[in-house]
Amino acid sequence: MLRQKDLLGLRSLSREEIELVLDTARPCKQIFERPVKKFPTLRGKVVVNLFYEASTRTRTSFELAGKWMSADVINIAASSSSVVKGESLSDTAKTLEALGADIVVLRHGASGAAHLLARTVKARVINAGDGRHEHPTQGLLDLFTIRERKGRIEGLTVAVIGDILHSRVARSDIWGLLKLGARVRVAGPPTLIPPGLDEWGVEVYHDADRAIEGADVVNVLRIQKERQARGLFPSLREYTALYGITKERLRLLPEDALVMHPGPANLGVEITQEVVDDPRSVIHDQVTNGVAVRMALLYLMSGGDARELETAD
Amino acid sequence: MSLKLLIKGVSLWSPAGFIHEQDVLIEDGRLARIGRGLAAAGAPVIDARGWIALPGLVDLHSHLGEPGQEERETLASGLMSAAWGGFTAVLAMPDTDPPLDSETGVGYVLRQGALTPGARIFVAAAATKGRKGEELAELARLRKAGASAAGDAGPIADAAIVRRLFEYAKMLDMPVLLEARDARLSSGGVAHEGAEAGWLGLAGIPSSAEWVALARDLLLAEEAGGRLHVQGVSTGRSVALLGEAKARGVRVSAECTFHHLILDDSALADYDTAKKLLPPLRPRRDVEALIEGVKDGTVDCIVTDHTPVTFEEKNVEFDYAPFGAAGFEAALPALYTHLVRPGLLSWSELANAMSLRPRALMGLEQPQFNEGEPCDMILFNPEAEGVLDPAGWRSKARNTPFAGARLWGRVEGTFLGDRVYGPLGAEVEG
Numbered sequence: 001m002l003r004q005k006d007l008l009g010l011r012s013l014s015r016e017e018i019e020l021v022l023d024t025a026r027p028c029k030q031i032f033e034r035p036v037k038k039f040p041t042l043r044g045k046v047v048v049n050l051f052y053e054a055s056t057r058t059r060t061s062f063e064l065a066g067k068w069m070s071a072d073v074i075n076i077a078a079s080s081s082s083v084v085k086g087e088s089l090s091d092t093a094k095t096l097e098a099l100g101a102d103i104v105v106l107r108h109g110a111s112g113a114a115h116l117l118a119r120t121v122k123a124r125v126i127n128a129g130d131g132r133h134e135h136p137t138q139g140l141l142d143l144f145t146i147r148e149r150k151g152r153i154e155g156l157t158v159a160v161i162g163d164i165l166h167s168r169v170a171r172s173d174i175w176g177l178l179k180l181g182a183r184v185r186v187a188g189p190p191t192l193i194p195p196g197l198d199e200w201g202v203e204v205y206h207d208a209d210r211a212i213e214g215a216d217v218v219n220v221l222r223i224q225k226e227r228q229a230r231g232l233f234p235s236l237r238e239y240t241a242l243y244g245i246t247k248e249r250l251r252l253l254p255e256d257a258l259v260m261h262p263g264p265a266n267l268g269v270e271i272t273q274e275v276v277d278d279p280r281s282v283i284h285d286q287v288t289n290g291v292a293v294r295m296a297l298l299y300l301m302s303g304g305d306a307r308e309l310e311t312a313d
Numbered sequence: 314m315s316l317k318l319l320i321k322g323v324s325l326w327s328p329a330g331f332i333h334e335q336d337v338l339i340e341d342g343r344l345a346r347i348g349r350g351l352a353a354a355g356a357p358v359i360d361a362r363g364w365i366a367l368p369g370l371v372d373l374h375s376h377l378g379e380p381g382q383e384e385r386e387t388l389a390s391g392l393m394s395a396a397w398g399g400f401t402a403v404l405a406m407p408d409t410d411p412p413l414d415s416e417t418g419v420g421y422v423l424r425q426g427a428l429t430p431g432a433r434i435f436v437a438a439a440a441t442k443g444r445k446g447e448e449l450a451e452l453a454r455l456r457k458a459g460a461s462a463a464g465d466a467g468p469i470a471d472a473a474i475v476r477r478l479f480e481y482a483k484m485l486d487m488p489v490l491l492e493a494r495d496a497r498l499s500s501g502g503v504a505h506e507g508a509e510a511g512w513l514g515l516a517g518i519p520s521s522a523e524w525v526a527l528a529r530d531l532l533l534a535e536e537a538g539g540r541l542h543v544q545g546v547s548t549g550r551s552v553a554l555l556g557e558a559k560a561r562g563v564r565v566s567a568e569c570t571f572h573h574l575i576l577d578d579s580a581l582a583d584y585d586t587a588k589k590l591l592p593p594l595r596p597r598r599d600v601e602a603l604i605e606g607v608k609d610g611t612v613d614c615i616v617t618d619h620t621p622v623t624f625e626e627k628n629v630e631f632d633y634a635p636f637g638a639a640g641f642e643a644a645l646p647a648l649y650t651h652l653v654r655p656g657l658l659s660w661s662e663l664a665n666a667m668s669l670r671p672r673a674l675m676g677l678e679q680p681q682f683n684e685g686e687p688c689d690m691i692l693f694n695p696e697a698e699g700v701l702d703p704a705g706w707r708s709k710a711r712n713t714p715f716a717g718a719r720l721w722g723r724v725e726g727t728f729l730g731d732r733v734y735g736p737l738g739a740e741v742e743g
Contacts, residue, residue: 011512090628110630111514112584131632133514168514195517196508 002300006118006125009134010175018176022144024296024304025289031068032288039295042071042302048096051107051128052078052089057263057287058128058137062105065294074101089113090120097121103301106130111168124301132166137297138262139172141290143180145282146217148289149258154181159211161243162221162270163192165232169262170221174202187211188243191232208243213252219260220245223270240269247274258282316342316731318741319353322362323692325682326664331365332682342731344686357741361725363696367664368680369401369689369729371671372641373568374544374616376466377403377434378709380421381410386621386709388422391641392431394708395619396734398641399691399724400432402677403619407439408466414439414450416458423459430732435675437462437490440478446470449481456485461675462542464490470497472529479539488540488566488674491530493551494592498522503632505593509578515631518593520548527551531558534565542674543567545618547592549602556611566674568614569603571644574658575651576600576714586627586634588714590618604657607666613674615666617644621710639710643701645693647715649722654695688728692737697723 002017010018031037047066051059059075066073076096087095089108096104101123106114111131118125129135147153158177164170164186177184178200186197187205197204205211212218223239233239245259253259259281265271276283318339324331325347336351337344372395378386386394395403405422407413413422419436426434438460442448446469455463463482469475469491482489499522504510506517527543531554534541546552546569555567572590577597580588588594606612620637627634652658672679680689701718703711726737733741 088625088629108630110632112631115584116628116630131514165511171512171514194508194511195506196511199508 006114006127007136007297007301008114008118008125008127010136010139010172010179011134013136013179015179018140018143018179021140021293021296021300022147024300025144025292028295028299029289029292031292031295037068038070039068040070041299041304042066042069045071045102045302046100047071047073047103047105047298048101049073049075049105049128050078050092050096051076052113053107053109053129055107055129057290058107061287061290062128062294064291065298068291069295069298071298089116093117093121097123103298126297126301129168132168132171134172134175135168136172137290137294138169139176140297141286141293142173142219142260142262143176144289144293145260145286146258148285149282150216153177156216157183157185157214158217158219159185159187159215160219160221161187161208161211161245163223163227164188164197164221165192165194166224166227167221173219174200178202185211185215189233189239192227209249209252212249215253215257217258217260218245218253219262220265220271222262222264223266236269244269245271245275247272247278250275250278250280253280260286262286316733316741317353317356318359318733319351319356320359320361320692322360324365326365326367326660327682328661331660334362337366339688339728342688344682344684344688344690347682347684359737361692364692364694364725365660366682367399367660367691367693368668369691369727370399370645370667371675371677372400372403372617372619373542373614373671373674374570375403375405375619375641376408376621376637377405378621379409379425380418384623388426388429388434389431390707390709391619391621392426392429392434393734394641394706395432396430396727396729397707397724398617398643399645399693399727400641401689401691401727401729402433402435402675404435404437404461404675406466407437407464408444412439412444413437414442414444414455416454419455419458419460431734433729435461437464437466439463440465440489441469441474446474449474449477452481452485452487456487460487462488462490464544466492468492468494468496468526472533475530476533476537479534479537479541483537483539486540488542489534490542490544492544493523493527493530493546495522495526498525502593503589504581505578505595507578507596509581509596513581513584515581520550520595523548523592524550524554527554531555531563531565535561535563539564541565545570545573545592545616546612547573547595547603548599552602552606552611555606559611566613566670567611568616569607569612570618571615571640571648572618572638572714574600574603574607574615575647580714584631585714586629586631587638587712587716589631589634589636590638591636604652608658608662610665610670613666613670615648615663617641621708622712624711627712637712638714639703639706639708639712641708642703642706643713643715645724646701646720646722647718649693649695650720654721688730690728691724692726692728694723694725695721697721699723
């Protein structure tokens with residue numbers, strides 16, 4: 001069982017809880033093989049996807065996960081809702097609750113927004129990315145992908161490359177990896193590395209080659225062009241020269257290493273098309289696994305028992 | 314109203330220590346008699362055994378909302394809240410709407426405040442027109458209108474303006490209040506730049522934002538010979554910079570808020586916007602250095618930086634919430650619970666930082682517990698214990714990081730002239 005009402009981040013989950021989600025996602029993934037993609041388990045439950053930021057990948061993934069579990073799924077894009085009329089997040093949440101939402105999936109541009117929502121409503125809240133804080137379902141699907149391919153997480157060396165400072169994916173990945181016993185390296189320019197990572201045992205590099213050399217997994221983060229305007233790095237081409245993951249850099253990796261990217265990628269900037277197409281790339285697996293992990297979460301958060309799913313027909 | 318009241322068995326604080334088990338007869342707004350075994354026929358008797366009497370506290374950093382932000386606070390609610398918190402005088406900041414950069418504005422707040430029950434009010438005028446940091450406000454006229462100090466209740470980015478401000482204010486012997494914060498370095502930040510904000514994904518305000526501005530202001534004050542009062546220091550390095558400047562003979566005083574003496578940035582983990590303060594809550598090592606600074610007087614004063622904000626304004630995402638916490642009615646129980654009771658700060662150090670030194674900086678009288686002196690005193694009951702519920706405050710605001718906290722101590726009564734505020738006031742004045 002998950003101890004908390006909400007999933008706000010991986011920092012507050014125990015190793016056992018993370019493993020429970022990963023274990024539950026495994027039978028969920030089998031749904032992709034089925035002719036009829038439907039579990040009846042969330043019948044009568046209402047899942048609301050409340051997205052204050054544009055997102056295709058995460059929203060679609062949650063929508064599919066909910067539908068395949070037979071929940072009623074409602075999508076609300078904040079730009080088309082009462083938010084533009086000045087309604088606050090807590091007001092909006094109360095309204096959704098009055099409409100019977102059981103689970104609210106929130107994507108929001110401000111760190112901590114999911115905490116605010118979770119305090120406001122009785123419905124269970126899943127953080128689908130809050131500002132630069134956490135993106136726990138991305139972290140879980142990354143863990144699932146690594147474990148599926150490598151058979152374990154404990155003892156692996158995982159390098160996360162790019163804009164760590166602004167990345168909610170990086171934070172969730174780091175917490176999940178540390179809790180499951182991986183060694184975590186990060187690499188990026190000093191202006192894009194938050195302070196205090198080393199206090200938690202994360203190894204900080206500014207040289208991408210040294211960070212990825214011999215790593216079991218390389219996770220490449222998206223670089224956002226607007227950071228350049230704020231003076232955090234001089235130019236995209238300089239960034240690419242220092243931290244772009246290219247075919248040449250892949251030579252530093254073992255043959256059985258994995259290359260990941262949370263998407264959407266700036267091809268030719270932080271990663272090249274060649275790398276995306278390399279046999280070591282598991283970027284498309286990540287998308288598929290995202291649905292499975294989110295199904296597992298919706299299931300567990302609706303009070304489901306992992307063993308039932310294993311035997312469900 | 315003429316009030317007669319006998320307080321029995323109180324411990325009177327004095328710079329030399331407590332004088333225990335004293336009876337104090339209050340009559341006509343004065344400490345009519347002090348001693349043991351006093352009796353007064355017909356006067357209500359207050360059993361104050363176990364309580365302590367301190368001189369009324371003085372807050373050098375208060376935002377009172379009026380004019381223009383009356384939904385947050387009014388002079389009536391703010392001055393009453395201050396009195397209930399144990400403050401007999403407050404220095405109101407000029408960041409009202411419109412800002413207090415005119416004789417009319419300063420005069421309005423001073424006159425209206427004087428007519429309003431509660432703490433006495435003093436006013437800091439804006440240092441620059443419209444608080445824009447571009448042109449000096451008419452400081453001589455503002456001084457004449459009764460302003461006690463000049464400051465913008467916010468940083469002044471232009472060093473040349475700050476330098477002229479010191480030069481000009483020196484002519485008027487007017488203290489200059491400056492927030493030590495570099496606007497560029499702190500731009501966009503909502504929390505101390507450190508490991509905690511890093512993990513929480515909150516944009517950082519680096520410590521250097523304070524150091525750079527403080528170092529600049531100290532050097533400019535030294536060169537111009539002006540009187541600088543630094544508002545809201547929050548880092549250990551700032552204490553060191555202040556100590557060095559004082560040793561060089563710079564005419565500088567400084568304050569920190571009681572929040573920064575108690576809470577550190579680890580408190581932000583729940584994204585409670587009541588803890589979104591400016592300067593931000595810093596790591597524990599800074600808190601410890603600030604406490605040391607208060608103890609040795611390098612940090613002269615503890616202030617509330619009372620910043621009332623409405624529920625609606627604070628009940629939003631952390632990034633979007635305004636900075637600040639309301640503090641009058643939380644300050645003394647919070648300081649007592651977290652610093653005095655555990656032995657980290659003595660009552661004398663607290664009295665120096667919250668009454669004696671702020672009074673000296675403002676040029677106010679120092680109340681004495683002598684027969685015949687006018688009342689400017691508070692009674693504090695250290696054994697009262699309770700959960701802080703700001704819903705019961707006199708302030709209109711509820712934004713405090715201590716909401717729901719178990720705190721020791723209660724201000725039972727604030728005696729100012731012939732008025733008594735606080736629970737005792739309600740009792741004896743009916």
